[in-house]
Amino acid sequence: MSLETGDVVWEHSTGQATSLLGVAGTTAYVENERKERIDALDVETGEVRHSYPVETALSQPMAVSDGGL
Numbered sequence: 001m002s003l004e005t006g007d008v009v010w011e012h013s014t015g016q017a018t019s020l021l022g023v024a025g026t027t028a029y030v031e032n033e034r035k036e037r038i039d040a041l042d043v044e045t046g047e048v049r050h051s052y053p054v055e056t057a058l059s060q061p062m063a064v065s066d067g068g069l
Contacts, residue, residue, distance in 0.1 A: 010046030012039070 012030065021029040021038065027049060028041045040050040 009044075012041055012046050012048070 019031040021031055023029070023043065026043050028043050030039050030041060031037070031054070032039065036054060038052040038054055039048050040052070041047065042049055
């Protein structure tokens with residue numbers, strides 16, 4: 001969402017229930033609906049930079065260090 005206008009800038013489909021796990025620089029980390037994957041998204045474009053498989057659902061925000069989880 002644009003801070004200046006409030007308009008939607010981009011969207012990323014992850015299913016119904018999504019968790020924002022954290023933001024580092026220009027990367028946002030989100031967990032998908034089935035909690036099987038974390039996507040690293042470019043905050044300006046919404047492009048998926050990386051996807052990480054996870055074995056257990058995450059219940060807390062993640063710590064970010066040196067630009068990564």
